[in-house]
Amino acid sequence: MLRPKNTTCLFCSFKAARQRPSASQWPLQQTAAFGTKLASRPSRFSLTKARVVNTPERRPGEAGPVGRRKQDGPFGGMNLTEAKIRGIPERSTAFRDQPNSRSGNRRGRDDPRADWKALKMQRALSPVSYNARTRIKEHMRQVDTFDQFPLLETVKNSIFTQALPGKENLVPTAIQRIAIPALLGSESTGRRRKANQPAEEKEFLLAAETGSGKTLAYLIPTINAVKEADLHDEEVIEYNRAIEEERTRTTPAPSFAPSMKDMPHPTTARPRAIILVPTSELVNQVGGVIKAFSHTIKYKSAMISSAVSGQVIRNRLFSPRGIDILVSTPHLLSSIADSDPNILSRVTHLIVDEADSLLDRGFSPLTSSILDRVAPSMKQLILCSATIPRSMDTFLRKRFPDIRRLVTPNLHAIPRRVQLGVVDIERDPYRGNKLLACADSIWSIGKAAAEHDGQVGGVMDVKRILVFVNERETTQEVTEYLVSKGIDAIALSRDTPEQRQQEMLATFTQQAPLTAPKVTHPGSLADNQPNYVPYGSVAPPARRKLPNTKVLVTTDLGSRGIDTLAVRHVILYDVPHSTIDFIHRLGRTGRMGRRGRGIVLVGKHDRRDVVAEVRDGMYKGQPLI
Numbered sequence: 001m002l003r004p005k006n007t008t009c010l011f012c013s014f015k016a017a018r019q020r021p022s023a024s025q026w027p028l029q030q031t032a033a034f035g036t037k038l039a040s041r042p043s044r045f046s047l048t049k050a051r052v053v054n055t056p057e058r059r060p061g062e063a064g065p066v067g068r069r070k071q072d073g074p075f076g077g078m079n080l081t082e083a084k085i086r087g088i089p090e091r092s093t094a095f096r097d098q099p100n101s102r103s104g105n106r107r108g109r110d111d112p113r114a115d116w117k118a119l120k121m122q123r124a125l126s127p128v129s130y131n132a133r134t135r136i137k138e139h140m141r142q143v144d145t146f147d148q149f150p151l152l153e154t155v156k157n158s159i160f161t162q163a164l165p166g167k168e169n170l171v172p173t174a175i176q177r178i179a180i181p182a183l184l185g186s187e188s189t190g191r192r193r194k195a196n197q198p199a200e201e202k203e204f205l206l207a208a209e210t211g212s213g214k215t216l217a218y219l220i221p222t223i224n225a226v227k228e229a230d231l232h233d234e235e236v237i238e239y240n241r242a243i244e245e246e247r248t249r250t251t252p253a254p255s256f257a258p259s260m261k262d263m264p265h266p267t268t269a270r271p272r273a274i275i276l277v278p279t280s281e282l283v284n285q286v287g288g289v290i291k292a293f294s295h296t297i298k299y300k301s302a303m304i305s306s307a308v309s310g311q312v313i314r315n316r317l318f319s320p321r322g323i324d325i326l327v328s329t330p331h332l333l334s335s336i337a338d339s340d341p342n343i344l345s346r347v348t349h350l351i352v353d354e355a356d357s358l359l360d361r362g363f364s365p366l367t368s369s370i371l372d373r374v375a376p377s378m379k380q381l382i383l384c385s386a387t388i389p390r391s392m393d394t395f396l397r398k399r400f401p402d403i404r405r406l407v408t409p410n411l412h413a414i415p416r417r418v419q420l421g422v423v424d425i426e427r428d429p430y431r432g433n434k435l436l437a438c439a440d441s442i443w444s445i446g447k448a449a450a451e452h453d454g455q456v457g458g459v460m461d462v463k464r465i466l467v468f469v470n471e472r473e474t475t476q477e478v479t480e481y482l483v484s485k486g487i488d489a490i491a492l493s494r495d496t497p498e499q500r501q502q503e504m505l506a507t508f509t510q511q512a513p514l515t516a517p518k519v520t521h522p523g524s525l526a527d528n529q530p531n532y533v534p535y536g537s538v539a540p541p542a543r544r545k546l547p548n549t550k551v552l553v554t555t556d557l558g559s560r561g562i563d564t565l566a567v568r569h570v571i572l573y574d575v576p577h578s579t580i581d582f583i584h585r586l587g588r589t590g591r592m593g594r595r596g597r598g599i600v601l602v603g604k605h606d607r608r609d610v611v612a613e614v615r616d617g618m619y620k621g622q623p624l625i
């Protein structure tokens with residue numbers, strides 16, 4: 001008999017709710033109610049589960065569960081969970097029980113993820129073996145401080161003053177410990193080289209959890225390389241010498257000779273390093289860090305995206321002062337390269353940030369064509385990502401078989417400091433009304449925040465909340481509903497004008513606390529709703545406004561790379577399509593060691609089994625594969 005799909009889900013949710021003491025502290029009554037209700041379900045589910053898990057572990061020849069008869073004949077194969085086809089040898093039990101195989105994707109009985117079925121079905125993420133993860137941990141222990149990296153003194157100092165100002169006790173993060181020495185070429189890899197492999201490694205993949213400092217992991221070595229190249233570049237040395245000579249000349253120059261000041265720098269419109277990112281928000285974010293470094297390290301950088309006019313783009317690219325590092329989106333860069341191929345002629349360092357996006361179907365042709373054009377001059381290719389989807393893994397194996405993979409031990413795990421609450425929208429009081437469940441969740445967050453807020457100096461803390469939807473059409477609908485319920489919400493999608501997108505995101509990316517004048521908090525949504533709406537009439541507008549939350553409703557556009565350090569709450573209005581989306585969306589909270597909370601709204605058509613397994617994985621801090 002076929003078991004309904006959600007049987008496993010309910011059990012897993014129940015198990016997670018039971019295992020997780022913090023569920024009772026969760027501010028949402030609904031979440032707690034969901035957990036408790038499941039916990040009180042009869043043990044039917046436990047029995048079902050036990051049977052399902054135990055069955056594959058039975059050895060051939062061993063007795064089956066008590067009460068089950070072994071039967072030959074036409075009905076002998078019924079109710080079996082394993083096909084026992086005669087003539088096909090069983091795999092040796094020794095092999096089957098090995099905790100980790102070489103490829104790292106077969107799970108032994110001891111692996112707590114062995115009973116994850118829904119995630120196994122998805123197979124969206126490429127596995128990283130336990131052996132590899134343990135090896136990396138050993139390697140990381142050798143680095144404690146930024147001083148250990150062989151960087152130019154000015155670059156080293158700028159990490160503290162420009163990139164991470166005001167932060168105390170700074171130490172490199174896991175990916176920075178692994179990637180910076182490798183990109184600087186200052187560590188022995190200990191890896192055996194293949195016969196046809198070049199001595200110097202050229203291609204690198206940096207993969208680490210969201211919010212773990214990947215940007216600095218690739219920027220610091222790249223800026224160092226650009227600066228060192230500047231010191232040895234003959235064209236630049238000659239140009240600087242001519243400028244200096246003109247400045248110190250005592251006799252007047254012949255009137256027909258052009259001044260050196262009017263001569264373009266050798267790097268004009270020919271940058272040494274290019275950083276590709278998928279959106280103009282990320283162009284600004286990464287460009288901002290590069291600009292900050294340039295104040296003390298002295299190099300020229302430019303950021304271009306469709307958020308600025310053609311004239312501004314031209315001025316930045318063709319500035320006579322030159323350009324060392326360029327940040328762009330692939331669309332814009334490849335269209336510029338079509339009309340002016342010279343722009344890629346000098347590139348030695350190409351960085352593809354958010355590589356999982358830029359190498360997927362939508363972006364891949366553009367990114368690949370840039371990779372091809374840059375290849376002749378390229379010294380280092382750095383791909384950077386928070387996830388390694390299987391499709392990207394396959395692409396890399398074909399196109400860059402020798403790429404050096406620099407991955408952190410916790411890759412593909414959502415940190416335990418991020419809690420995930422599940423709201424069942426089918427239950428009372430929502431009865432399938434997802435919009436209401438979303439609004440109520442936000443009001444609950446606001447109410448809980450007001451209760452715990454110290455409210456110093458007549459102001460109250462404002463919580464920044466991200467709501468993720470799967471389709472861009474939904475952003476507007478959800479936003480309008482939330483506004484009608486007195487919530488300060490805005491929608492961000494591809495339909496939003498680029499300039500406006502940046503303004504909207506600014507509130508969510510700034511690190512300074514957000515405050516509002518202190519008022520008496522209106523409480524929960526239910527306290528502020530009319531209880532009775534006459535049949536056929538439209539519900540009157542909300543009487544009160546929620547004063548201490550700011551909400552951004554967005555699609556995947558807001559989930560990639562945006563550094564929302566101050567965001568503590570993420571609501572997954574739609575269940576994400578894959579674990580990759582779970583990782584990126586929940587990755588907007590709990591960044592750089594902070595705590596965070598996710599809430600996922602689950603309805604009857606959603607994959608509850610996937611949600612339950614993701615929650616289980618988060619609780620155990622395990623990779624979601």
Ligand SMILES: Nc1ncnc2c1ncn2[C@@H]1O[C@H](COP(=O)(O)OP(=O)(O)OP(=O)(O)O)[C@@H](O)[C@H]1O
Pocket residue numbers: 163164167170171172173176208209210211212213214215216385386560561562563565587591592
């Ligand atoms: N060594 C460090 N110590 C403290 N903070 C750091 C350190 N390195 C980076 N940060 C800060 O951590 C935050 C997150 O960094 P970053 O945006 O590079 O993360 P990421 O790994 O690229 O995330 P995502 O995968 O979401 O793009 C930034 O605000 C950055 O300034």
